[in-house]
Amino acid sequence: MILIRLLLVKSEAKRLDCFLLVIGYSLLVIGYSGRQKRITNIQQGISNKEVKSERHRDVIRRNNKFIWKRKHLLSLRDLSRRELEHIFETAAGFEQFSTRSIKKAPTLRGKVVVNLFFEDSTRTRISFSLAASRLSADIVDFTKKSSSVSKGETLIDTARNLEAMGIDIVVIRHNAGGAAKLLSRSINACVVNAGDGFNEHPTQGLLDVYTIIKERGSMEGLKIGIVGDIAHSRVARSNIWAMTKLGAEVTLIGPPTLMPPKVDQLPVNISYSLDDVIEDLDVINMLRIQFERMGGNPFPSVREYSHFFGLTVERMQRAKDDMLVMHPGPINRGLEIESQVADGKNSVILDQVANGLAIRMAVLFLVNQAAAAENKS
Numbered sequence: 076m077i078l079i080r081l082l083l084v085k086s087e088a089k090r091l092d093c094f095l096l097v098i099g100y101s102l103l104v105i106g107y108s109g110r111q112k113r114i115t116n117i118q119q120g121i122s123n124k125e126v127k128s129e130r131h132r133d134v135i136r137r138n139n140k141f142i143w144k145r146k147h148l149l150s151l152r153d154l155s156r157r158e159l160e161h162i163f164e165t166a167a168g169f170e171q172f173s174t175r176s177i178k179k180a181p182t183l184r185g186k187v188v189v190n191l192f193f194e195d196s197t198r199t200r201i202s203f204s205l206a207a208s209r210l211s212a213d214i215v216d217f218t219k220k221s222s223s224v225s226k227g228e229t230l231i232d233t234a235r236n237l238e239a240m241g242i243d244i245v246v247i248r249h250n251a252g253g254a255a256k257l258l259s260r261s262i263n264a265c266v267v268n269a270g271d272g273f274n275e276h277p278t279q280g281l282l283d284v285y286t287i288i289k290e291r292g293s294m295e296g297l298k299i300g301i302v303g304d305i306a307h308s309r310v311a312r313s314n315i316w317a318m319t320k321l322g323a324e325v326t327l328i329g330p331p332t333l334m335p336p337k338v339d340q341l342p343v344n345i346s347y348s349l350d351d352v353i354e355d356l357d358v359i360n361m362l363r364i365q366f367e368r369m370g371g372n373p374f375p376s377v378r379e380y381s382h383f384f385g386l387t388v389e390r391m392q393r394a395k396d397d398m399l400v401m402h403p404g405p406i407n408r409g410l411e412i413e414s415q416v417a418d419g420k421n422s423v424i425l426d427q428v429a430n431g432l433a434i435r436m437a438v439l440f441l442v443n444q445a446a447a448a449e450n451k452s
Contacts, residue, residue, distance in 0.1 A: 280313025
């Protein structure tokens, strides 16, 4: 209506007045609309913040109800379901550090972490070193070849000498089962088992389960196949204890010669044929054949093993479309798993490596926290 009046006005002065009136009215409408939009955005922002804040408070309340009391991490067999969940909750809090411009937290500032590795390692040793570094700890890397162990010094004497220098946490990998437990009884520092003989590899088991939970939301009711050299695998044992405690159904798959003694006493199913069970699996974890630990040949040939137990493209076509493919590494491509599968869309192998950092940060944080509480008491 204002525009029509503007066109009908003959006086130039009145026409200017009407024009200014139109401009003013338009600015008023635009300003009001903008104000309403800002109010709506603010309200939505407050609502989102409230939701996020409430979720954060739920996590805090849940964590506050549970107190971690173990200054050593030696085995997943010893842990309760709630302890496992607490580690995963703590790891989730540390994941953000990988995305920060400054990837550091002062959590272990002033603490000394020793990587006491009596066996070769790439992923585990570097992952622990990086985890300790991101928590601001000082790191000492120990290797058997460059130490007094090569001169006959015992494990206990080596550890006690290191402890006399003021170390706080020992991360140990050893070829003898029970080495980590023996060490925990002999020194006051925290001990974290990074793999002991055929016994366990707790942090690998934790990162495997954590990867599955991130992909599927829960372990409850999942059917998981662990394939290959079960007899010599400490990873398999840690997987079994953690996965079954969280509600998964685990099946060990491999030739009879690669099954451990008294396997029927474990809380698992057993299959000697991958083809018989692959269609039912939600997750498959392919283990490395550990030739260095074998006294003889457990199967006639590498080709025959790959034919019956290798994860091939053809076998993947018969599996569920969303079956997760895992491997603790290092991979023997073409033996345990074909390259197209290891690098395919179902593979979460590199996710396992990435998640291992958050898990090991959580473990170092928790054992140090428990040690601090013990010292106060």
